[in-house]
Amino acid sequence: MEGQLKIERREVLKEKPDFSRLGFGQYFTDHMLIIDYKEGKGWHDARIVPYAPITLDPAAMVFHYGQTVFEGLKAFKTTDNRVLLFRPEKNFARLNRSNDRLTIPQIDEEQVLEALKALISLEKDWIPTEPGTSLYIRPFIIATEPCLGVRASHEYKLMVILSPVGAYYAEGLEPVHINVESKYVRAVRGGTGAAKTAGNYASSIKAQVEAKESGYSQVLWLDGIEQRYIEEVGSMNVFFKIDGQVLTPELNGSILDGVTRDSIITLLKEWGIPVVERKLSIEELHEAYQNGTFEEAFGTGTAAVISPIGELNWLNHKMIINDGKIGELSQKLYDTITGIQTGKLADPFHWVVEVN
Amino acid sequence: MEGQLKIERREVLKEKPDFSRLGFGQYFTDHMLIIDYKEGKGWHDARIVPYAPITLDPAAMVFHYGQTVFEGLKAFKTTDNRVLLFRPEKNFARLNRSNDRLTIPQIDEEQVLEALKALISLEKDWIPTEPGTSLYIRPFIIATEPCLGVRASHEYKLMVILSPVGAYYAEGLEPVHINVESKYVRAVRGGTGAAKTAGNYASSIKAQVEAKESGYSQVLWLDGIEQRYIEEVGSMNVFFKIDGQVLTPELNGSILDGVTRDSIITLLKEWGIPVVERKLSIEELHEAYQNGTFEEAFGTGTAAVISPIGELNWLNHKMIINDGKIGELSQKLYDTITGIQTGKLADPFHWVVEVN
Structure with a gap:
């Protein structure tokens, strides 16, 4: 991945939701990570930017032929305010195995993990601490080239978005x-x-x-x-x-x-x-x-x-x-x-x- | 589907590509059809607008859980300049069967076909006439609700984009x-x-x-x-x-x-x-x-x-x-x-x- 991670901060932060009533994957933090890929250029332009809608051509291949992979992991805050990830290297290794199956270019696992840590660090006030809650991390890659031929895309976008979450199932630990x-x-x-x-x-x-x-x-x-x-x-x-x-x-x-x-x-x-x-x-x-x-x-x-x-x-x-x-x-x-x-x-x- | 089809024309039309070197699905016409769906409201706001990128939340469900269906059909121009579709009702019937499997709400097949005809009529100069060429029609539906829970989306976007195409395989009729x-x-x-x-x-x-x-x-x-x-x-x-x-x-x-x-x-x-x-x-x-x-x-x-x-x-x-x-x-x-x-x-x- 060429170049340095750029960080563009949001000017006005969002109001945070009630951390005791989060549900799952409904609220998103102030910023997100984006890294672009283009054939011949590789992964490039890693940047943390304000969380915002993305713009894609209606012919972007992800909409038609579903070339996309994702991961899910969590960040937690300890009682002494340290921020912990759980085995994140396994998620990025699996992301690359998924990439292989979907013919998406391999990522540099360590560099993406470092960029993720920078994002989490910026968003640490979004990590809830109530029992059962956490900051859910969703890395995903989508094929963005506008083309209707069925083949591997030549362009991709890797994104990481963050969502403070409560228990995944409304039932919690209820069987x-x-x-x-x-x-x-x-x-x-x-x-x-x-x-x-x-x-x-x-x-x-x-x-x-x-x-x-x-x-x-x-x-x-x-x-x-x-x-x-x-x-x-x-x-x-x-x-x-x-x-x-x-x-x-x-x-x-x-x-x-x-x-x-x-x-x-x-x-x-x-x-x-x-x-x-x-x-x-x-x-x-x-x-x-x-x-x-x-x-x-x-x-x-x-x-x-x-x-x-x-x-x-x-x-x-x-x-x-x-x-x-x-x-x-x-x-x-x-x-x-x-x-x-x-x-x-x-x-x-x-x-x-x-x-x- | 409530309401009338609205048409917003492009002010400056695109330059058309060389119709003898089209390839497949690489060029798109001046306009596209969009119809939105929201739970409780149904399919609504059918509109023909200038072909342009669309804006989606990074958490839009199509990126994560792939709830999407599509169709492919073609329009042809006869030597006496009539515009013909080939069995389009079968494509929209199949789109609804695909919708059923993917738990996407059913469309009104006749109304969408009528809206498609209005789009084709507007774009008829984009229909190539060289042997083997046609105007390829790509209707598709994507789940647009921003949510990371694995379930059926409550919001969708149906779009139709058009692409003048040559032979699908570079080999043409070569075995x-x-x-x-x-x-x-x-x-x-x-x-x-x-x-x-x-x-x-x-x-x-x-x-x-x-x-x-x-x-x-x-x-x-x-x-x-x-x-x-x-x-x-x-x-x-x-x-x-x-x-x-x-x-x-x-x-x-x-x-x-x-x-x-x-x-x-x-x-x-x-x-x-x-x-x-x-x-x-x-x-x-x-x-x-x-x-x-x-x-x-x-x-x-x-x-x-x-x-x-x-x-x-x-x-x-x-x-x-x-x-x-x-x-x-x-x-x-x-x-x-x-x-x-x-x-x-x-x-x-x-x-x-x-x-x-």
């Missing part, structure tokens, strides 16, 4: 009711399921709408080939505790390699709790439920951290998990990860990165 | 060399393959890039489940003439219901040529090639109309089709459809719609 999706499919090997790209989310919305109409918060996705093996829940990775062992679908090319997923596996190993990544069928879950060994279930992701599952509905087989209450392990994982993220607990794995 | 894709997958049943939505195209670009690196123009997609049954070629439907019979993959929920595909099936039936829509494996094609009954192969779509396939490469089995030349039936279909589209041939099926 959610999930429908096992038997009609729609999120992804299949050979597709884009392992990339964080818009199309995966676009295709999921209809299943989500139909689940809500039936009284469920979200869907549990099965694999695209046999519609039998568990993949993700909503837009999260998913874990099950069965007979003392924690199981999660293996990274098979169609599910996301989640940062929270990886952190949970690391913690469980540290705690001596057996954790296995493997293929896991819905029949196996149902069998465990029937023989009374299905102990806990939870989704994991940056937005929600841990989202306990209180009920799974599979073709009218209802499975009520842990009496519909949050499990002991789910709670311990949530407390540990949010504790490390907010600086309240020690950080034995060197996961947090301080913004100066 | 293309196609690689049978055995790694990447375009779509799977339960996904969005039958919808015209950005994510399908985004996921295809990497396969296209790798095919080009190996000396092929495009890929032939196999099904997402067994990676064995033929689906599409590039972004087109595909037909094969084997032993006097024309075969094309059946509409299975993961391939596009093409307007050109439908027109070809209709023509073949009219001509008394047997045409069958069914599952068709790559092994079956290869067997036909080996026993000498594989006569022709071609892709079909609005952009290229007919794109003859001269070579198919399947795991290093090279199939040279019709000595690498365009087949007699492929040429006749191309001549007939483009003849009807441009008013040079009679229109027995009432496919063309005149713009007054």
Whole structure:
């Protein structure tokens, strides 16, 4: 990336929202980061500018052929006013893996992380401190070249926007009711399921709408080939505790390699709790439920951290998990990860990165 | 859709490009159509305005979760200066089917078609008349609400932009060399393959890039489940003439219901040529090639109309089709459809719609 980061400050700062009623992704801070790409010139003109609408040609390729990737991570403020990021290098490494799948040029991960830190530093008054809140960070890249031919764009825009957020799900840590999706499919090997790209989310919305109409918060996705093996829940990775062992679908090319997923596996190993990544069928879950060994279930992701599952509905087989209450392990994982993220607990794995 | 169509004309018209060197989707006309949607208000404020960049919040949902659909159709000018559209009602019906899959609100197909006709009428000097050229019409809808929660947007923008185009493929009717894709997958049943939505195209670009690196123009997609049954070629439907019979993959929920595909099936039936829509494996094609009954192969779509396939490469089995030349039936279909589209041939099926 050529050149220095330029910073153009907003003259009049926005009024901040009520930090006790933030919701998710509805408010945005005063500034944003933009870096442009042009074939032959590479990534250039990194700049922090006032948060404002962007102007694009109606033929910009992102509108037509969806060449776009994104990331999601969070900044936290400690009680002694330090600003912490949680494993941000993993997000930028994944952004580049997504870029590869979507044929978007690779970014310089370290330089973008440095520019992000400058942005966060400028916006540190936007980091809420109430329990469960944080400053959500959304880096994304869009194809901006105006052309209707189906091919990789020659121009892109990388942007980072920031949003102070409350709990991702209105329910918070209340266990959610999930429908096992038997009609729609999120992804299949050979597709884009392992990339964080818009199309995966676009295709999921209809299943989500139909689940809500039936009284469920979200869907549990099965694999695209046999519609039998568990993949993700909503837009999260998913874990099950069965007979003392924690199981999660293996990274098979169609599910996301989640940062929270990886952190949970690391913690469980540290705690001596057996954790296995493997293929896991819905029949196996149902069998465990029937023989009374299905102990806990939870989704994991940056937005929600841990989202306990209180009920799974599979073709009218209802499975009520842990009496519909949050499990002991789910709670311990949530407390540990949010504790490390907010600086309240020690950080034995060197996961947090301080913004100066 | 409430209200009348408003028209704001450009004061100074653009200089038109050289109509003999148009390429595809690189030049845009003087005006565009915009219709807005807001939950509770419906589609509103239909307007023709000067073609210009649009302004969107960086959090607009289309950038993050890809809720977007599009169409492609063409306008032609006859030798006696009439302006013709080809089966436009099918495009707007399909746009609504895509809307349904992407949970975008339904449009009033007739009203949007009327507004499109007003736009075309205003831009009729942009319709090129050289053989193989036309005015390409790109209707598309994008989710514009600024929000990072994964759900259906409450705000959308429908736009129609126009681009004078030459042949879609630089090769024109020269038969293309196609690689049978055995790694990447375009779509799977339960996904969005039958919808015209950005994510399908985004996921295809990497396969296209790798095919080009190996000396092929495009890929032939196999099904997402067994990676064995033929689906599409590039972004087109595909037909094969084997032993006097024309075969094309059946509409299975993961391939596009093409307007050109439908027109070809209709023509073949009219001509008394047997045409069958069914599952068709790559092994079956290869067997036909080996026993000498594989006569022709071609892709079909609005952009290229007919794109003859001269070579198919399947795991290093090279199939040279019709000595690498365009087949007699492929040429006749191309001549007939483009003849009807441009008013040079009679229109027995009432496919063309005149713009007054």
